Amino acid sequence: MSLQLTFSTSDRFFRKSSFLLWPTGSGAPNSRTYLCPANMQNEDLFKQVVAHAKEYGFVFQSSELYDGLSAVYDYGQNGVELKKNIREYWWRSMVQLHQNIVGLDSAIFMHPRIWKASGHVDGFNDPMIDNKDSKKRYRADVLLEDYQEKNRQKIQKEVEKAAKRFGASFDESMFIKTNPRIQELAAANERIDQILKDGLESGELGIVKSLIEELGIVCPVSGTKNWTDVRQFNLMYSTQMSATENGEDSLYLRPETAQGIFVNFLNVQKTGRMKIPFGIAQTGKAFRNEIVARQFILRMKEFEQMEMQFFCKPGTELTWYSHWKEARMKWHLSLGADVRHYRFHDHVKMAHYANAAVDIEFEFPFGFKEVEGIHSRTDFDLGRHEEFSGKKIRYFDPESNDSYIPYVVETSIGLDRMFLLTLCRCFKTDLSGGEPRTLLSLPPALAPIKAAILPLIKKDGLPELAERIFNDLRYDFACYYEEKDTIGKRYRRMDAIGTPYCITVDHESLAQEDVTLRHRDSMHQERVKISALRDILSANTGMNNLLRSL
Numbered sequence: 001m002s003l004q005l006t007f008s009t010s011d012r013f014f015r016k017s018s019f020l021l022w023p024t025g026s027g028a029p030n031s032r033t034y035l036c037p038a039n040m041q042n043e044d045l046f047k048q049v050v051a052h053a054k055e056y057g058f059v060f061q062s063s064e065l066y067d068g069l070s071a072v073y074d075y076g077q078n079g080v081e082l083k084k085n086i087r088e089y090w091w092r093s094m095v096q097l098h099q100n101i102v103g104l105d106s107a108i109f110m111h112p113r114i115w116k117a118s119g120h121v122d123g124f125n126d127p128m129i130d131n132k133d134s135k136k137r138y139r140a141d142v143l144l145e146d147y148q149e150k151n152r153q154k155i156q157k158e159v160e161k162a163a164k165r166f167g168a169s170f171d172e173s174m175f176i177k178t179n180p181r182i183q184e185l186a187a188a189n190e191r192i193d194q195i196l197k198d199g200l201e202s203g204e205l206g207i208v209k210s211l212i213e214e215l216g217i218v219c220p221v222s223g224t225k226n227w228t229d230v231r232q233f234n235l236m237y238s239t240q241m242s243a244t245e246n247g248e249d250s251l252y253l254r255p256e257t258a259q260g261i262f263v264n265f266l267n268v269q270k271t272g273r274m275k276i277p278f279g280i281a282q283t284g285k286a287f288r289n290e291i292v293a294r295q296f297i298l299r300m301k302e303f304e305q306m307e308m309q310f311f312c313k314p315g316t317e318l319t320w321y322s323h324w325k326e327a328r329m330k331w332h333l334s335l336g337a338d339v340r341h342y343r344f345h346d347h348v349k350m351a352h353y354a355n356a357a358v359d360i361e362f363e364f365p366f367g368f369k370e371v372e373g374i375h376s377r378t379d380f381d382l383g384r385h386e387e388f389s390g391k392k393i394r395y396f397d398p399e400s401n402d403s404y405i406p407y408v409v410e411t412s413i414g415l416d417r418m419f420l421l422t423l424c425r426c427f428k429t430d431l432s433g434g435e436p437r438t439l440l441s442l443p444p445a446l447a448p449i450k451a452a453i454l455p456l457i458k459k460d461g462l463p464e465l466a467e468r469i470f471n472d473l474r475y476d477f478a479c480y481y482e483e484k485d486t487i488g489k490r491y492r493r494m495d496a497i498g499t500p501y502c503i504t505v506d507h508e509s510l511a512q513e514d515v516t517l518r519h520r521d522s523m524h525q526e527r528v529k530i531s532a533l534r535d536i537l538s539a540n541t542g543m544n545n546l547l548r549s550l
Helices: 043-055 077-096 112-118 140-169 172-178 180-202 206-214 258-262 265-271 317-333 380-389 415-426 462-473 487-497 507-512 530-541 544-549
Strands: 019-021 034-037 059-061 073-075 101-103 125-130 137-139 231-234 237-240 250-253 278-287 302-312 342-346 356-364 367-378 395-397 402-404 407-414 427-430 437-440 451-455 479-481 501-505 514-519 525-529
Touching: 043 059, 043 415, 043 427, 073 077, 077 101, 077 278, 077 302, 077 415, 077 544, 112 250, 112 258, 112 380, 125 140, 125 206, 137 140, 140 172, 140 180, 140 206, 140 367, 172 180, 180 206, 258 278, 258 302, 258 380, 258 407, 265 278, 302 317, 302 415, 317 342, 317 356, 317 367, 317 407, 342 367, 356 415, 367 380, 367 415, 407 415, 415 427, 437 487, 451 462, 451 487, 451 530, 462 479, 462 501, 462 507, 462 530, 487 501, 501 530, 507 514, 514 530, 525 530
Parallel strands: 101 278, 451 479, 451 501
Antiparallel strands: 019 034, 034 427, 059 073, 125 137, 125 231, 237 250, 278 302, 302 407, 342 356, 356 367, 367 407, 395 402, 427 437, 501 514, 514 525
């Protein structure tokens, strides 16, 4: 599979219709209409997703009983299952399917010199700017990126208007190349990219502030342009190993999981008898003192990463970079996402360790945001740890009879962002029936609950049979038993949680040993034998089908 999705700064936009009609789930006898704005620029939609996450036990504000803790969240009973399933799909696709990729679980606390070697102590900063009137703090680069996104939306509207005006004869590529307005907006974005890059790389942050003022960017809260100077802000949290204040006891909460992999390179390589090329994968918590923690769980102070560092021979890193760039996009699309809501975004400001870097961005209701990064990190990390530790970190290649520091290609995805992406993508309103129906059209393999077992009424032996079915299936599938409320209300609750199947036990079930199987997306109902339920759920809710698609 080849995905041609690389965009320059002048063409990162898509032409879309006003609404998308999402396809129905498997087993649907007829099509259904699911309303979801195609351009996804819909703050109301995002508010609905956030409210839905709280109402149905996916995400809670941390310490809510004490009025909450900013930018920290807890995962509820359904959220923890969805998060676990996303993590498991990543892990199995990354480790189980690759003979040359193994796992690791390194400690959150690590020697403080590791962060000096990695460059985090001196260079892990974001450019910060305050508005003097609102007293609100912002990332200067994000303010500029938001301005660029508005320009891209203007370009998109120009293309949509022209497509409507010219109809079938419309040549989109030629229109983009020749339209003066589009060229002007694209050139403005490229100029912003260049000035931002020059300012951040040189440390001359005054030109970044001047650019913000020149563009007339205002504070979203106060609406004024009364800005402070731009200054760098280190994102690491520090703590102490013991009760003393001696500097030698200072530690950092890790801001990324990658360094735990690098310092264990030799341990894994030697004990696992690994041969280049090979990878080490890890999931775990990381901590960053974010300047602007907003947009729900998109940007948090405590979050979880899923990273894989792929070690390869120097000179082959860009080939592997291209491979993992395509493979990771394919992983995202395997979950049923529309390719139009994804894009690659090449880095304008390259990290000090990288010779190639790209973000996979998803179009959230508030615009395109990074979900995953693929970076060619060269030999920077292992080389720096060799320098700071005083110990050789080399790989002896028996084929070339040579020792070298391997190069690294990194894939790093935010689990919390992938969780939010999944909620936003799968949150739908079904308009096909009389009353709108809210549902989470989750891939069945990711759904917190695979099947709900529901007795039609709470008497006549129906609860006993339903419990027998539940007890039989619960060893292999995440199931839920409920007998409260009408069957219609129970169906709607399960739809909102994302449960792909409801199994209804009625009076006929007692005599025929069959049940009504209801499909979430289509609401199609069919009679199936109780003895067939295990095979049906195995075939349709397991991860094997997803993994085979890769």
